[in-house]
Amino acid sequence: MKNILFLPIAMFAFGMDAYVVAGIIPEISTSFQITEAQTAQMVTAFTLCYALSAPILATLLAGFPTKKALVLSMLMFIAANLVTIFSTHLTMLLASRALAGIGAGIFSPLAAASAASLVPAEKKGRALGLLLGGMSAGTVVGVPVGLALATWLGWQGVFAVVIGIALIGLIGVVLGVPQICVAPPPSLKARVALLASRSVSATISVTFLTAVASLGLYSYLAPVITGITQQTNLTPYLWIWGLGGMVGSFTIGHLIDWVKRPRTILLSVLTLMFVAIFSIPSSLPLPSIIAFVPFFLWGAAGWSSLAPQQHTLISLQPEQSAAVVALNSSSNYLGGAVGTLLGGLWLGHGISVIQLVYAAAAVAAVAIVIQVGILRQSANAVTKECKSI
Template sequence: MKNILFLPIAMFAFGMDAYVVAGIIPDISTSFQITEAQTAQMVTAFTLCYALSAPVLATLLAGFPTKKALMLSMLVFIFANLVTIFSTHLSMLLASRALAGIGAGIFSPLAAASAASLVPAKKKGRALGLLLGGMSAGTVIGVPAGLALATWLGWQGVFAVVVGIALIGLIGVLLGVPHICVAPPPSLKARVALLANRSVSATIAVTFLTAVASLGLYAYLAPVITGITQHTNLTPYLWVWGLGGMVGSFTIGHIIDWVKHPKAILLAVLTLMCVAIFSIPNSLSIPSSLSLTAIMAFLPFFLWGAAGWSSLAPQQHTLISLQPEHSAAVVALNSSSNYLGGAVGTLLGGLWLGHGLSVTQLVYAAAAVAAVAIVIQIGILRQSAHSVATKCPDS
């Protein structure tokens, strides 16, 4: 396991880099004299390129030494963040975010393949969980921590911290990861081919819509909170959302093993997320002077974080059961759909606010998208029950 210990550090940097903008949107908007909706497109640029870079470049990666590819992608990521720090206009800022997403998107699947090949078979799940934990921690811990650092370092200092963490990861890869060859990530063609299966495409659609609602709204957490409450202290809400994310990430696997019905679990998770998001405007209107009652203002953020981060695991279980012979490709497709949904959600949120609609309406729109995902998931459950009944007719 010691050969892969630095890989989660790099993944932490990616998770922090992808969504740290959510907490520092007002600062960046002021620096560039642009709208908050325009600033949020930094998230769109990163997540879109993250989702598409690995499958698009998979063919080019075939035969390329894995360690060199890991180091090259980290160098691209670090360089892109340096460009972000020294950007002078919006176009330069968005280009740097796109380049950072490309670097992260190439590194992540190769790191997962490397981790799986460098540990004994009985420890592969633990190794992959360590990588996913690194990236989720980067989002749920790194983002609020970055917001706190911005108070002293400014928004450029936050990205400098990301560069520092990434440098540690790069040095770890250089010194700790041996020269190995692993299969390149599944190509875009291989991933898209799986969508011909209706059950797979329906499941992927739910993943996509869940990300549109959850990750898309998260990118606008700063304008949502300040727009409804007039408060500028976002840190408590980010920490509570992150705490919920950590709880959801660490408990969902045990729940799946216990209940053994990932599709039904996902329906419950989606319902919880939809209700939590829908409750945000009302919870934010609770007077802060009522200390005991004010705790309830944070509950929707905790539940939203928990539900959002626990939604991927049931989907992975479902997809692997549907396509066991293409497990790597179908899991990669699910991951791409998740980040693509986050990118589309952020883009749509920017268009929504750009047309003068309120942040409260944006929250309700996100809840509506989650409701559509619920409807599709109910259809999936009914189809699954029908298939079981057809295979096992009453005697």
């Protein structure tokens, strides 16, 4: 396991870089004299390129030395963040975020493949979990830490911290990861081909809509809280959301193993997320303890939604497990990008942040309806099978 210990550090940098903008939107908006909706498109640029770069570039990476690709993608990520720090206008800022997303998108699937090949078969699950945990911790822990650092370092200093973390990961890759050759990540063609299955496409659509509602709204956490309560201290809300995310991430696997019905669990998770998001406007003006509850539940539900989907998809396509999990991951980040983009358009037309929250809840409700349909179809299939016997 020691050969892969630095890979989660790089993944932490990616997770922090993707959504740290959510906490420092006001500072960046003031610095560039742009709207908060325009600033939030930094998240769109990163997550959209992250979601699309791996499948699009997978074919081009075939046969390319894995370690060299890891190093070059990390260098691209670091260079892009340097450009972010020294950006002078919005176009330059968005371009740098897009390049950072491409670098992270190339690195992540190759890091997963490398981790799986560098450990014994019985430790592959633990190794992959370590990488996913690194990226989720980057968002759940890194974002509130970044917001706290922005008080002393400014928003540019936050991206400098990301660069520092990425440099540690890069040094670890250079010194610790051996020269290996792994199969390239599933290509775009392989992922799209899986959508021919109605069960897979329906499941993926729920992942996409969940991300639109959860990650899309999270990108606008600063204007939502400020717009409803006039508070400027966002740190407690980010920490509570992150704490919920950590609890959800660490408990959902045990719940799935215990109940053994991931689709039903996901329906419960989606319902919890809908209730949490819908109650934000009414709870925020209340005392802190009450106001924090929806953010904790939202974080827990949002971060626990991916594991049931992965279990379901692997059971649907056991022979294409790598491709179907990769497709689910791409759908998650694509949903986050689309949610952020739509949120920017929403606020850009002068619609209130309260209505934005309710719109996110409505998207979550659509995901619930689709998930109910999936459960009914599955129940009908089981009934038909029993009758045929």
